[in-house]
Amino acid sequence: QVQLVQSGAEVKEPGASVKVSCKTSGFTFTGYYLHWVRQAPGQGLEWLGRIDPKTGDTRYSQKFQGRVTITTDTSITTLYMELGRLRSDDTAIYYCARDAKMSADFWGQGALVTVSS
Amino acid sequence: QSALTQPASVSGSPGQSITISCTGTSSDVGAYNYVSWYQQYPGKAPKLILSYVSDRPSGVSNRFSGSKSGNTASLTISGLQAEDEADYYCNSYVTSGTWVFGGGTRLTVL
Numbered sequence: 339q340v341q342l343v344q345s346g347a348e349v350k351e352p353g354a355s356v357k358v359s360c361k362t363s364g365f366t367f368t369g370y371y372l373h374w375v376r377q378a379p380g381q382g383l384e385w386l387g388r389i390d391p392k393t394g395d396t397r398y399s400q401k402f403q404g405r406v407t408i409t410t411d412t413s414i415t416t417l418y419m420e421l422g423r424l425r426s427d428d429t430a431i432y433y434c435a436r437d438a439k440m441s442a443d444f445w446g447q448g449a450l451v452t453v454s455s
Numbered sequence: 456q457s458a459l460t461q462p463a464s465v466s467g468s469p470g471q472s473i474t475i476s477c478t479g480t481s482s483d484v485g486a487y488n489y490v491s492w493y494q495q496y497p498g499k500a501p502k503l504i505l506s507y508v509s510d511r512p513s514g515v516s517n518r519f520s521g522s523k524s525g526n527t528a529s530l531t532i533s534g535l536q537a538e539d540e541a542d543y544y545c546n547s548y549v550t551s552g553t554w555v556f557g558g559g560t561r562l563t564v565l
Binding site for chain 1: 502
């Protein structure tokens with residue numbers, strides 16, 4: 339069965355970087371785009387970007403361009419999202435999701451990133 | 456890229472039908488049929504309930520339906536049930552090759 343299992347919660351200081359992982363299984367890793375979406379406390383969903391694991395091609399939200407990097411390691415079918423220059427308003431749950439027909443059909447469980455001094 | 460516009464809240468009584476709108480632009484909702492809808496319960500990950508405007512994934516109730524006209528997409532839930540009380544988000548592909556979500560709508564079942 340399709341599974342996306344994310345790394346655990348992180349606490350970071352302002353200005354630092356965080357790297358969240360998403361281990362996938364149950365499907366052909368290079369056959370689907372993979373996305374990152376975040377949700378701040380009490381707020382809505384916000385798209386960060388996506389990657390084509392087959393080619394490495396990425397697309398990022400203009401809001402996060404230059405601050406976010408999405409990568410994959412196809413040997414271990416794992417997706418990563420690194421966000422730099424963290425601010426307090428980056429505190430959120432970060433989700434990975436698989437793309438099917440330009441929709442997110444399977445989601446990870448989410449990883450809480452807290453930015454606090 | 457601005458978020459798609461959804462009503463902050465809607466409500467309905469059990470058995471009734473409700474519709475949630477999702478308004479975008481000619482660069483996103485109006486340009487493609489790649490509009491999807493998600494249901495989210497508190498503390499849980501979102502769940503896909505409609506893709507490609509109106510396609511229901513396996514296991515999703517046929518009480519959920521979708522449509523689109525111009526730059527506005529809509530989610531209709533018929534025969535409202537208590538378990539439908541949740542947050543709902545629309546999402547669209549954008550001409551830049553990116554995605555955009557709506558601000559979300561809280562559905563209250565009275």
